[in-house]
């Protein structure tokens with residue numbers, strides 16, 4: 001038996017600035033596909049386990065867990081942090097302080113995060129908290145599963161697969177999309193992610 005996941009409808013962003021409803025709709029459908037695939041994968045794995053069948057077929061299904069699970073979870077982080085018209089991180093907030101400590105300030109963080117988002121290839125730019133050291137760092141994650149620092153908590157997740165911006169900006173539109181993404185970040189949500197992660201240590 002495995003847990004059955006549901007798409008988290010409460011996270012669906014609305015009325016974003018520079019990211020259209022049509023773009024979000026297509027992207028959301030892809031996210032629902034990951035949820036479906038996670039459930040299907042778990043079902044098939046559980047059938048193998050019940051039969052005591054740990055054959056190469058089981059191994060190949062197991063290898064896909066990282067891709068499907070992270071595809072689901074990263075999209076949830078991505079959608080959850082998008083809300084139009086939000087003010088930047090508050091001066092003096094813990095997030096603001098940690099951005100200064102780890103990057104020199106918000107602007108320095110933004111420049112590196114943007115540069116990571118523009119890296120060639122498909123993947124994700126992610127701002128993480130290292131809870132053990134209360135340090136922040138930006139990372140590139142290839143596909144959905146390669147490059148996550150173990151034990152770190154994602155605070156802000158930006159999808160830079162082409163499907164995230166093709167509808168609005170076309171194949172060469174990644175820089176414009178990144179600008180639009182950053183305009184819509186819900187910094188209160190990022191602060192909440194930080195506080196929850198620190199509380200859980």
Ligand SMILES: [Fe+2]
Pocket residue numbers: 027030075159161163164
């Ligand atoms: Fe995506």
